[in-house]
Amino acid sequence: MGSYKQEDAIFLLKDISDVSLEINNDDREKKIQGGIHYSEMLPVEYQPSETYLELFKRTLEKNAKYVALASGVVAEMIVAKRGENLVLASLARAGTPIGVLITRYLQFAYQVKVPHYSISIIRGKGFDENAIHYILQNHHDSQIQFVDGWTGKGAITKVLQDACAEFENKYGILLNPDLAVLADPGHCVSTFGTREDYLIPSAALNSTVSGLMSRTVHRDDLIGRTDFHGSKFYKEWESSDLSNYFVDTISSYFAQITQEAKGVAKDLLKNPADVTWKGLGDINRIRETFGIDDINLIKPGIGETTRVLLRRVPWKILVNSLENPYLEHIYLLGKERGVPIEVYPELTYSCCGLIKSVKGE
Numbered sequence: 001m002g003s004y005k006q007e008d009a010i011f012l013l014k015d016i017s018d019v020s021l022e023i024n025n026d027d028r029e030k031k032i033q034g035g036i037h038y039s040e041m042l043p044v045e046y047q048p049s050e051t052y053l054e055l056f057k058r059t060l061e062k063n064a065k066y067v068a069l070a071s072g073v074v075a076e077m078i079v080a081k082r083g084e085n086l087v088l089a090s091l092a093r094a095g096t097p098i099g100v101l102i103t104r105y106l107q108f109a110y111q112v113k114v115p116h117y118s119i120s121i122i123r124g125k126g127f128d129e130n131a132i133h134y135i136l137q138n139h140h141d142s143q144i145q146f147v148d149g150w151t152g153k154g155a156i157t158k159v160l161q162d163a164c165a166e167f168e169n170k171y172g173i174l175l176n177p178d179l180a181v182l183a184d185p186g187h188c189v190s191t192f193g194t195r196e197d198y199l200i201p202s203a204a205l206n207s208t209v210s211g212l213m214s215r216t217v218h219r220d221d222l223i224g225r226t227d228f229h230g231s232k233f234y235k236e237w238e239s240s241d242l243s244n245y246f247v248d249t250i251s252s253y254f255a256q257i258t259q260e261a262k263g264v265a266k267d268l269l270k271n272p273a274d275v276t277w278k279g280l281g282d283i284n285r286i287r288e289t290f291g292i293d294d295i296n297l298i299k300p301g302i303g304e305t306t307r308v309l310l311r312r313v314p315w316k317i318l319v320n321s322l323e324n325p326y327l328e329h330i331y332l333l334g335k336e337r338g339v340p341i342e343v344y345p346e347l348t349y350s351c352c353g354l355i356k357s358v359k360g361e
Contacts, residue, residue, distance in 0.1 A: 001233040002118075002211035003241050008100045011118045011213060012131040013092065016222055016230040021214075026358075029313040033294075033359050039122045039218045043311035045206050045234065049336070052204075055329050056242070060201040060249055067200060068253035070182050070193025071101040072109070072261025073268070077191050078102065078145055078180055079110065080269055087135055087142045088116040091127075091156065092231065093210040094149035094303065097202040097247055098182050102147060104251045109258050115139060120216035120229035123155055126163035128216075128229045129170075136173065148181045149200060152304040153283055153295070154188030185301050185349050186279035190272060197350040199326040202246055203303035206310060207234050211243045282348045286318070289344075290354065297355040300348075302326060308353030309333040315356035318344035326350055 001011045021042040023031070032038050048056070078086065084106075090099030096118045103116040119131040135144060146160055157179050164177040179189050185197035202209045214232035217223070223230050283298050292298060297315075299308045306329070308314050317334055319327055319341060330351055334341050344352070 001231070002213050003238065003243050004096075004100060004211045004247075005244075007113070008103060008247070009090070009096055009116050009118050009211065011092065011096075011211070011231065012128065012134055012228050013118070013120060013213070013216065013231040014223060014228045015233060016217060017232045017235070019222060019232070021217060021232070025311060025313055028311075029356070030358050033357065037122075037124060037218075039125065039216065042214050042217065042232065045214070046310045048205065052329065052332060052336075055332060056201060056204050059199055059204065059329065060246065063199060063201060064250050065253045065257065066198070067182070068101075068250045069257040069261055069264070071098065071250065072105050072193075072254065072257050073264045074180050074182060074191060074193040075102045075105040075109070076261050076265030077269060079106070080265065081178070081191065082143050082145055082176075084110060084112045084114070085142050086114045086145050087139045088114055088147050089132075089135060089144050090116065090118045090147040091121045091160075092118045092216050093207070093213050094203070095147045096210050096213070097243070098149050099147045100247045101250055102180070104247065105254055105261075108251070108254045115142075118211075118213075120218070120231070121156060121159060121163070122216065122218055122229070123159055125218055126159060126166060129167065130226060131228050132167065132175070134228075144175060146177070146179050148179055149203065150181055150183040150301060150303045151186040151188040151279075152299060152301045153279060154186045154277060157188045183301075183303075187274070187276045187348075188279070190275055192273075195273070197301050197326075197348075199302050199329065203306050204329050205242065208237060208240055209242050209246050212237055212241055279348045282352070286344070286352060286354070292354070292357075294357070297357060299353040299355065301352070302330070302350050305330060305351045305353035306333070308355055309337060309339065312353075313356045313358060314339045315354045317341045318347065318352040318354065320344065320347040320350055324350050
C-alpha cells in the first residue's frame, strides 16, 4: 500500500480501502465527544484549494533546507545513540514522511540502508503489537527506533512509553521507548531535530503528503486478532499526490546540510536538552483562561492546530504573534472555516487550536 517507493517505506497496515468510514467533521466531533473512539471512523479528507496548494509549495520551497537540517540532526542523534543496526518504525501517518527523510539521510551520509516500516499507534489503545512482532521476527538483530513528526502535548510520547512497558510485561521483550521527532516544541523527548514550533510542510496536508494513506483504524469488526491495524489507500487521488515531491525536495538539500547537522547533533548530545514537558504549562493556563474541562480539546503546536482546522470542529485559534512567519496557512484555513484567531502572549508554541465542545448538541 501507499505511494512511496518500497525502499522508502513499507506500511504494516491492513488494507480496508473498500470500507466506507468517512464522516463529516460535525458528526464525527459529536461522536468523539460522545465517547466513540476516534480510531473507529475517519474524517472526510480535506481537498485543498489552489490557493492553499500554492501556499504549501511556497512554504516547502522556503523551509526545505531547514527541514532537511532538522532531519539530518535527528538522524545523527539516532546513529550516535543507537548505532547503525536499526529498523525505523514511523508512527502513521505524520511520522511516515519523517521516517522516509531519516532513511534517505542515513543512506546519503552513512551509505547504510535502514529498513523503514510505518505502523499504527492509537491513543487509548497503544501501538500495533502485530506490527512490532513482524518487525522483530524479520529483523531480530536490529534495534527498533520509533519516529514521529512532532510533539504537541506529548500524548503519543506517553502512549508509546506505556505500550512498550505493556509489551515487555506480556512478552518479556524490552523495547526502547525513545521517540525521535523532527520538532519537539512540547519539550517531551530527547531525540529531536529542533524544538522550534515551525511549519513542517507535511503537516499542512493529509493523505496527499503521507503516501495517500488515511489515518489508522482499529475496530473489532474490521481488525481481527492477527491483523495489522487498518488504513485506507486513496489510490484515486494519485494525480494530486505530493508525497514523493515533498521528500524529494527536502532530501535534495542533504549534501548542503550534512556537516552542519553533524555539528548540531554533536552539541545536543554533549549538552543534552532536558525533557521538561514545558508545553503542559501552556495547556493548564489555557484550560483555566477559557474554562476548558477536557484537555483533549486543546491541541498545541502548528502541526496539531493544522489538524484541528482540517478535521475537527475548531472553536478558536490562539497564536503567539500575528507576525509569526510560520502561520500563513493557519490564517488561510481559519478564514476558510470562519474561525476566530486570537493573540495569546507567552505561548511556548507558535499557536494552539481549541476544539469546540459539542456535548449535548
